[in-house]
Structures are given as structure tokens and as C-alpha cells.
Amino acid sequence: MINRSLKQLATMLANKQISSVEITSEYLKRIAQHNPEINAFITLNPEKTLAQAAAADQRIAQGNAEPLTGIPLAQKDIFCAKGWRTTCGSKMLENFIAPYDAGVIERFDAAGAVNLGKTNMDEFAMGSSNETSYFGKVQNPWDRARVPGGSSGGAAAAVAARLCAAATGTDTGGSIRQPASLCGFSGLKPTYGLVSRYGMIAFASSLDQAGPMAKSCEDMALMLNVMAGFDSRDSTSLEHEKEDYTRKLKDNSSDKPLAGLKVGLPKEYFAEGLDGAVAKVVNDAIDQYRKLGAEIVDISLPNTMLSIPVYYVLAPAEASSNLSRYDGVRYGHRASQYDDLMDMYCKSRAEGFGAEVKRRILIGTYVLSAGYYDAYYLKAQQIRRLIAQDFTEAFKQCDIIMGPAAPSTAFNAGEKVDDPVSMYLQDIYTIAVNLAGLPGMSIPAGFASSDDGKPLPVGLQIIGNYFDEARMLSVGHAYQQVTDWHTRMPEGV
Amino acid sequence: MAFNNTKWEVVIGLETHTQLKTKSKIFSGASIAFGAEPNTQACVVSIALPGVLPVLNKEAVHCAVKLGLAINAQIAPRSVFARKNYFYPDLPKGYQISQFELPVVGMGELTIQVGGEEKTIRITRAHLEEDAGKSLHGDFHGMTGIDLNRAGTPLLEIVSEPDMRSAAEAVAYAKKLHELVQWIDICDGNMQEGSFRCDVNVSVRPKGSDKLGTRREIKNLNSFKFMQQAIEYETQWQIETLEDGGTIHQATVLFNPDTGETRAMRSKEEANDYRYFPDPDLLPLEITSAFIEQVRATMPELPHAIQAKFEQTYGLAAYDATALTSSRAIADYFVATCTAFGGEAKLAANWVMGSIAAKLNEENKAIAESPVSPELLAGLLKRIADNTISGKIAKEIFEAMWAGEGSADSIIDKKGLKQISDSGAIEAIVEQVLVANAAMVAEVKAGKEKAFNGLVGQVMKASKGKANPAQVNEVLKNKLGI
Amino acid sequence: MSLSSADVKRVAHLARIEVSDAEAEATLAKLSGILGMIEQMQAVDTSGITPMSHAQDLVQRLREDVVTETNQRELFQSIAPLIGNGSTEPATENGLYLVPKVIE
Numbered sequence A: 001m002i003n004r005s006l007k008q009l010a011t012m013l014a015n016k017q018i019s020s021v022e023i024t025s026e027y028l029k030r031i032a033q034h035n036p037e038i039n040a041f042i043t044l045n046p047e048k049t050l051a052q053a054a055a056a057d058q059r060i061a062q063g064n065a066e067p068l069t070g071i072p073l074a075q076k077d078i079f080c081a082k083g084w085r086t087t088c089g090s091k092m093l094e095n096f097i098a099p100y101d102a103g104v105i106e107r108f109d110a111a112g113a114v115n116l117g118k119t120n121m122d123e124f125a126m127g128s129s130n131e132t133s134y135f136g137k138v139q140n141p142w143d144r145a146r147v148p149g150g151s152s153g154g155a156a157a158a159v160a161a162r163l164c165a166a167a168t169g170t171d172t173g174g175s176i177r178q179p180a181s182l183c184g185f186s187g188l189k190p191t192y193g194l195v196s197r198y199g200m201i202a203f204a205s206s207l208d209q210a211g212p213m214a215k216s217c218e219d220m221a222l223m224l225n226v227m228a229g230f231d232s233r234d235s236t237s238l239e240h241e242k243e244d245y246t247r248k249l250k251d252n253s254s255d256k257p258l259a260g261l262k263v264g265l266p267k268e269y270f271a272e273g274l275d276g277a278v279a280k281v282v283n284d285a286i287d288q289y290r291k292l293g294a295e296i297v298d299i300s301l302p303n304t305m306l307s308i309p310v311y312y313v314l315a316p317a318e319a320s321s322n323l324s325r326y327d328g329v330r331y332g333h334r335a336s337q338y339d340d341l342m343d344m345y346c347k348s349r350a351e352g353f354g355a356e357v358k359r360r361i362l363i364g365t366y367v368l369s370a371g372y373y374d375a376y377y378l379k380a381q382q383i384r385r386l387i388a389q390d391f392t393e394a395f396k397q398c399d400i401i402m403g404p405a406a407p408s409t410a411f412n413a414g415e416k417v418d419d420p421v422s423m424y425l426q427d428i429y430t431i432a433v434n435l436a437g438l439p440g441m442s443i444p445a446g447f448a449s450s451d452d453g454k455p456l457p458v459g460l461q462i463i464g465n466y467f468d469e470a471r472m473l474s475v476g477h478a479y480q481q482v483t484d485w486h487t488r489m490p491e492g493v
Numbered sequence B: 001m002a003f004n005n006t007k008w009e010v011v012i013g014l015e016t017h018t019q020l021k022t023k024s025k026i027f028s029g030a031s032i033a034f035g036a037e038p039n040t041q042a043c044v045v046s047i048a049l050p051g052v053l054p055v056l057n058k059e060a061v062h063c064a065v066k067l068g069l070a071i072n073a074q075i076a077p078r079s080v081f082a083r084k085n086y087f088y089p090d091l092p093k094g095y096q097i098s099q100f101e102l103p104v105v106g107m108g109e110l111t112i113q114v115g116g117e118e119k120t121i122r123i124t125r126a127h128l129e130e131d132a133g134k135s136l137h138g139d140f141h142g143m144t145g146i147d148l149n150r151a152g153t154p155l156l157e158i159v160s161e162p163d164m165r166s167a168a169e170a171v172a173y174a175k176k177l178h179e180l181v182q183w184i185d186i187c188d189g190n191m192q193e194g195s196f197r198c199d200v201n202v203s204v205r206p207k208g209s210d211k212l213g214t215r216r217e218i219k220n221l222n223s224f225k226f227m228q229q230a231i232e233y234e235t236q237w238q239i240e241t242l243e244d245g246g247t248i249h250q251a252t253v254l255f256n257p258d259t260g261e262t263r264a265m266r267s268k269e270e271a272n273d274y275r276y277f278p279d280p281d282l283l284p285l286e287i288t289s290a291f292i293e294q295v296r297a298t299m300p301e302l303p304h305a306i307q308a309k310f311e312q313t314y315g316l317a318a319y320d321a322t323a324l325t326s327s328r329a330i331a332d333y334f335v336a337t338c339t340a341f342g343g344e345a346k347l348a349a350n351w352v353m354g355s356i357a358a359k360l361n362e363e364n365k366a367i368a369e370s371p372v373s374p375e376l377l378a379g380l381l382k383r384i385a386d387n388t389i390s391g392k393i394a395k396e397i398f399e400a401m402w403a404g405e406g407s408a409d410s411i412i413d414k415k416g417l418k419q420i421s422d423s424g425a426i427e428a429i430v431e432q433v434l435v436a437n438a439a440m441v442a443e444v445k446a447g448k449e450k451a452f453n454g455l456v457g458q459v460m461k462a463s464k465g466k467a468n469p470a471q472v473n474e475v476l477k478n479k480l481g482i
Numbered sequence C: 001m002s003l004s005s006a007d008v009k010r011v012a013h014l015a016r017i018e019v020s021d022a023e024a025e026a027t028l029a030k031l032s033g034i035l036g037m038i039e040q041m042q043a044v045d046t047s048g049i050t051p052m053s054h055a056q057d058l059v060q061r062l063r064e065d066v067v068t069e070t071n072q073r074e075l076f077q078s079i080a081p082l083i084g085n086g087s088t089e090p091a092t093e094n095g096l097y098l099v100p101k102v103i104e
Helices: A006-014 A020-038 A046-061 A103-111 A153-160 A177-183 A217-227 A276-291 A304-325 A341-352 A355-368 A373-394 A420-427 A431-436 A469-482 B058-070 B167-183 B224-243 B289-298 B303-313 B318-323 B328-341 B345-363 B374-385 B391-402 B408-415 B423-436 B438-445 B449-462 B469-480 C005-014 C021-043 C073-077
Strands: A041-043 A072-076 A114-119 A166-171 A186-189 A209-214 A262-266 A295-299 A400-404 A440-449 A455-464 B008-019 B081-085 B095-099 B108-114 B117-130 B134-140 B143-147 B154-160 B196-206 B216-221 B251-256 B261-264 C082-084 C087-090 C096-100
Touching (some): A006 A020, A006 A217, A020 A046, A020 A072, A020 A114, A046 A114, A072 A103, A114 A153, A153 A177, A166 A217, A177 A186, A217 A440, A217 A469, A276 A295, A276 A400, A276 A440, A304 A355, A304 A373, A304 A431, A304 B081, A355 A373, A355 C021, A373 C021, A420 C021, A455 A469, B008 B167, B058 B154, B058 B289, B134 C096, B167 B224, B167 B303, B196 B224, B216 B224, B303 B318, B318 B345, B328 B345, B345 B391, B391 B408, B423 B438, B423 B469, B438 B449, C005 C021
Parallel strands (some): A072 A114, A262 A400, B216 B251
Antiparallel strands (some): A041 A114, A186 A209, A186 A440, B081 B095, B095 B117, B143 C096, B251 B261
């Protein structure tokens, strides 16, 4: 059951072969068994979860089921879910019971999906290894000594270890795609504005975007069908006509189902900094695309290297302001001892935030402070435009861009935690996509061996033009019909 | 004011926070009604829960455009919301959403009258922003209480150039702006409730200098009287400080109405670094010319246009025209009175600015609450104009109308107050008075004019004020042969 | 641009985060590394380029002026922090949030 696709599960539910309560209980059992080690979930509430499952079963019995009715999903702990503790991976919100639902949560509730629990994540989504979480690090199911990537590390481990049918993530600089690559499953960051940010705890507002994390492109299409859509409570939500993201998913009817598709390979994504073994896997995947009929063209995204400095100005700047609301006044952590108002602020925030979050708040405060704004913030916004224009130019030469999602396979826990700059370079291939607001995804493309011979997953990144998610999913789906990387499961779970 | 104004010049600029007359907050659907229980109008956005987002209220934009049109300003086709970052317990997000580099309203102007002179004050800009909550310094175990009902209330901050040179000019500007925002119906003007608050920047410099002195900002003045006092005190203080060899440091000061003094705020001592940057949660505000035209169509005629019309159509003096356009309600009342009356506008003007204004003032009422409607007043004016009643009787009837006793005609009837213009009747009264006041008659004949007035008074008294005074004069003169 | 320990403390104060001298010193090296990486931007000629604040070139949507929110004070104040300084009471009273005395 745990390897079934969402569509198969839906069929089984519709045929009464299994109930939502049964599926949900099975996942809760697996979570109880594996979560103590993997630590993919921060908060579980079996009672609430099973009540939702029972309600879904009723709905199915009444014949009002939608495609995801009764399917147990893991929600990243960045989404406010009414009555659920919502921590965002931070001590600051350790006791925060959300009094309202995020747009994404409302949509899944309306679809009848079951909330299995809230997944671990880097604190306020700031990190690429899930090591900044106040609730402890998460193990990569493929090698327990290694990180699952981040910031959606808990969701990544949960999908990889089959602790949920599918999960939600958010991606500000690669937080869906890099963990998807490191844990060997499919993750999609949609076009900025496609999925509502309402109730999704903000890290960097102009970059944050939620998306699905699942076992296949087909599953992601079903998830996106629920997640995408206009929300009047989010000013940056797009009034985009409702799409069916499964509509372009076709069975490969010929040898060359992708004939006519132009795939661009940015030379900057294959330059120095890319691990050799990862490069080989990615190149093999591209060969597979050639076989499927795609035409491969060389392109250039000349400002790629600048995306990291630009991101590490803009994201911390926005974050420094977004995180000012955590002041210990209305909710969240308040220091237990303080002298006066100033002391209460400074202590509550010093105690409530972890080291990486504080670092980013300080960087963000610094680059916005008097005298530095033009040299840092304004300059970064100008280069952001150059980076976006690179893609505009590139999409004149190709339909889809492919490359690695991360420069290496999963690294060991503790390896980069004291070297922020090397950690930041994990996102070198993913950040530009957020800066431009484009959709990007990572799908399993194979394995590279670790030093001690363990197979570690490698992801292929597929970047599309604005609103081209349906095509991206179909391109991924064509590949997943001729490969089985996405069906592989780590041992020991 | 007793400062040495031959040596020093005061330079004043105003920042006015105008609370806009919307139903809901600027970025959320919470109510802005005044006086609710603490935090009962503080929604998820008002208390800045994690994950909430702002969406701009259309009516607030509407109001901003109205002001822009009223002060003849440029309306920005594209303006930007920025975050002003600082920590304060009544600022739940840790930043205020405001406009910084690109405000919605650009340079405009407002003309004021001070001491019979006209002066144009330039308005630098007006921008939309959200209000903060309230800190209540009651006794909560020695702590401060925070009410976020007001947090997110829409404000239009209107910033003048430092064009004013006296407290009187500053107050005239503030009053004029206060009239205008109510005239165009974007603000209720209620200063007690904080709907219209002024921050006043004051600096002094030696006369003839074109360099601005260091300014101090007097925060949150919510009455014109306090504004006058605060500016005068502050000006005096700055001049004395400079004359004593001291220097002025830029500061934010508060005015204490009890002592009449200003003092620097302690909490704002440290230099602020607001780290303004464009709010990533809000997109640029675009105002199309079609939108502007839509708003223009809803605009009432502005005071200066109506003033000119009063001068031309009704032949009123500039002074009267200005007084009658001090608010839209007064102007409307006046026009309605004139229309119903149909007679000489000057008479209507005198009554509106005289008896009506005095009564309203006495009873602290707005003109809309006047028990004497324009129609009722016009009824009275008609009887004055056609000599049915004298001016004196008119005052008596007005009092009765104010007390709700009905129309002028019904009161005249009921109380028999119709003016006696019948010459036979007047002659009869005059005869009686002459007989009864022989001594006075003798004095008149001896050439004492005062005594003549005395006789007129006696006739009026005998007629209970109803005799037509002009006729009384004539008949008396005839009878006395003078 | 090189950063000093005093800069770290100044910025930390602006951000209302308490840092000890030792923490400021330790943070300094990491922040300097990050700022050094950011310096790469300065080599790019950006004259004449319009800054990009949003991922989409759209304009602000406007909300109709309608009151849609109801009073949820009780729910919202049920998650208020504790007063602290020995008091385990929630930091609310008479519907107000309580903070240390604000001095004007």
C-alpha cells in the first residue's frame, strides 16, 4: 500500500477495498515506528488525524469524494492549521496553537485530504539541511548519518521513507527541490503566486512559494490541482484560470513522445562546483530525454553565480522585517525574566531564535540600515532583474531547462553547519528560479555512491516558463514511464 | 506673543494624520468603528499572526485621490507601499506599512487667510499608511496595556512644506485642511477621537537667513488651541536657547496642556533607523486616469469655487462668502435657505452667520442638528422682508422656532405678532402715548432729540413691539409738527 | 566593507536581539564571510536597471471596503505568552495585552 500512487489509493478508496481510516492508521503506525529516529514530524495528533479520516470515509460513502479525499498527507510545519501546534521549526513558536487555517490547509480540508501531522523543517525555513530546526535534525532515509536537505527536510524524509502518501513543502531558494534531490523523490515549486501564501509563515515574501512533494509527477499534478488557485487574501496571488495539471500527462504512445520538445542546458549549471558523480547521473538522464525525442540545446544563464549573493541580501532583508512580529507580546516566546520592555524584546528574541535565524536577521538588518541600502538592497534588486532576464532570453531558445537540482548528494550531518557560505552554495542551481518567480522541479534521476558505498539519490531539475507546470509535469511523467528511479525505496523503512 | 521677532524668524511645517472615513481597516476586513471594547476589532491581520497578509482597501485609495484633486496635486500613476521598521508594543508587525519614496499624492497647495492676507501653503505630499494601536498606561500591575483595535486604521498623512511663519499661520493652515477633509468627506474631523492629528515641525533662524534651523517636532496635537500654545512656547524656548548661546538638537517633543510646555520624549531619544524598503507583500498601486475621473465625478464643488459663486450669484462680500463656506454643511444650509427664501441673500447670510451660528455655538451643535431648518428660516425671512414683522419680533419668533414651536407664520398667528402697519391703528396708539407723556412732549418741543426717541420707545412698548417703526416715526413727527 | 564587533552589536540592537560581547565576536567572523560573498555584486554594472521588487510585474489588487472580521479576542488571547518575572499568568487583562511599562 505504501508504494501506491495517489490515483491508485483513490481508486481503492472508491472501490471500498480499503478505508481512509485504514490507510491513515497504517501511516500512523509507520510514523510511530520510524519517526523517533528519522524525526520527520514535529507534531502529531492521531486523534484529529483519525477523525478527519473517518469524516473522509463518510464523504466517500456519500459519493462526494474528490481525488484526494481520504488520502493522508504530511503538512510542513510552516502552514497554520487551526487547532494544530504550528512551530515553523522554532522555539519562538514552540507553544503556538494556530488560531486559523492557511489557504493551503483550507484547500486540502475542502478536498477531504487527511492531515497526518506537521513536518520538521529548518527554523523559519532558513537552512538547506534541516539542522537549524529547534526540534532536532532529520535523518536522510537513504543514509541515516546524512541530512535530508532543507528546509523542507521533514517532508522530504517522510515522503522518501513512505511515512505519508505525499507532502507539502515550501521553497524560497530551493527548499523543495534540493531535499527532493537529496532524498530521491519528486518536488515542485510552482510559479510564484500560483499557490496562496496566506497562512504560510513568511520567510522571504517575494520568494516563498508552496508546492507538492510526492512520489511521482502524476501525484504532484493531483496535489497541485488542490493547492493552486487564487486567494483574495494574498495580494500576490495570481488570478490565473484554474487548470487541470494532469491534463498533459500521457502514456508514452511512441518511442519518441517528446519529439519537438527543446530542452536547454545552461552551461553554468555544469561548471565547476558540480560533483562529478552527480554530473554523470544528470547527463545520463538528459541522454534518456534525447532518446525520448527531445532536442537538447546549449544555453547560457550568465548571471547564475550572482544569484547567491543577491539572494543572501534580499531574503535576509525581507526576513529581518517579517520576523519582527515575534516580540513576545501577543503570542510566541516571551523571556521568563526581564528588566523592562527593551530587555523583554532583546531576551525573548535572543532566546526564541536559533543561531542561523539570528544571523540572517542581522544580515538583513545590516543591508537595510542607513547608508547601506543602495549598495546592497537596491543593487541586489537590480541584479535580480538581470537574473530574471537571463531566463527570458533562454526561453527564446528552448521550452524547458534542465540541469542538476543540487551540486552534490546528501552530505553528512554536521559537515557544513559551521560554514554558512558553503551551506548557502547548496542552492546555487535552485535560487535563480525563485528570484525570477519561475516554476522548477526536481525528479529522481538515479544514484551516486557515497564514500562508503551507499546509493545516494540524485535529482534532475526541470525549469519551466511561467505557468508551464502542466508541461513540466508531462515532461517528468514521460521520463518516469521509462525509468524506475522514482519507485526505489530506501532500505530499513 | 512676546518674543523678539525683529531678530528671529520661525519656520513651521505640518504633518497631519487624517483618519479616513472607511468602514474597514486599510489592509484587512476588521471594523474601525470608534469606542469598541479593547482588541475586539483586532483580527488576525491586526494582531499580526504568523502568515497573515495585507490587501489594500479600495476606499482608502479613493479618499487619497479625492484629497489630491482637492489640493490640485499630482496623483501618482504608480506608488509604492514600504515598510517602516521599528519595535513598539502597539506596532504588532514590528513595521508600519506606509509609503516612502513614491507617495500616492504629490505636490499640491492650500490657500489660507491670515489677518486679511491670503497665503498659499505648499503641500509636499500625502501618503497612505496604517495607524498603530494604543498603549494604555493604566494600572495593570505596573504594566502597560495594549489595545490593537486602532492598529491598521487607514490614515492619509499630509505633509506641508515649511511655509508657515507664525503660530497663527500654522493654525490657519490646520483649520483650513480640517475643513477641507470634511468638505470632501474623507475624514470625520473628530479631533477628540484622534481622527485629525498634527505633528508640527518648528525651527527658528535669524531674520534674513535662508538656511533652515534645526527643527524639533511637536507630536500629536489634537486641538487648534493646543497647537497655538505649543508652537508659541516652543518658538520662545528655541529663541531663548539660542540667545543664551545654546544649540537646538533635533528632537521629538510632547506638549503638556496643563503646564503649557513642551518637553522631549524619552523613549525616542535614540536615533531611529527605520530601514524602509518596498513591502514585498503588496504590489505597486496603479491609479489610472479612468479611476481618477471616476473619483472626480463624485467630488463635491470645492469651497473656493463656492465662495466665488456666493460672491457672484448672491453679491456677498468676500468675508461673508468665506464664513459661509467654512463647512459643506453650512454652505448647503445657506444655499437651501436662499432657495426657499428667494429674497435678498445678504439677509439670509446675516441670519445664518448671526443667530443660527450663535445658537449652534451656545448649544454645541452642528448645523445639521439645527432645529430650525433652512425652510423654517426662509419662512421667517419672508416675513421680515414683507414687513409682516420687525427685526425685534423676528428674534422672538426665531427663539420660538428654535424651541420647536412651529413655522414663523404659525407663531405670528398664535402669538398675534403681526406688525401693525395700519396707519389708523398706529395713530390711535400715538395719540394715547402723547397724552400720557406730556412732559416728554414738552421736552421734544424744546428741541431735545433724546426725548423723541423716548416717545418712539413708548409707542413701540404700547404696541407690544408690533408697530412698524418707520411708520411710528412718521406719525409722531406729524403729530408733533417737527 | 569590513564589519566590526561594534557594528554587530549596533545591528543586533536595531533587531532587538541580545548578544553578549563573546557572541558578537563569534558572529562577526560568520557575518563577515557572508558579506564578503555578497561583495561580488559590486563588480556588476547595474546603471539604468530598474530594481525588481516582485517576481511578477503586476499591480496591487484592491479590496472592497467591507467589514468581514468578527470578534475572536478570546481565541487569540488564549495563546498569549505568560507575563514572566515570576508571574505565570497570561500577559492579558481586561482584553488588553500586557507589556512592561512603556515610557514616553
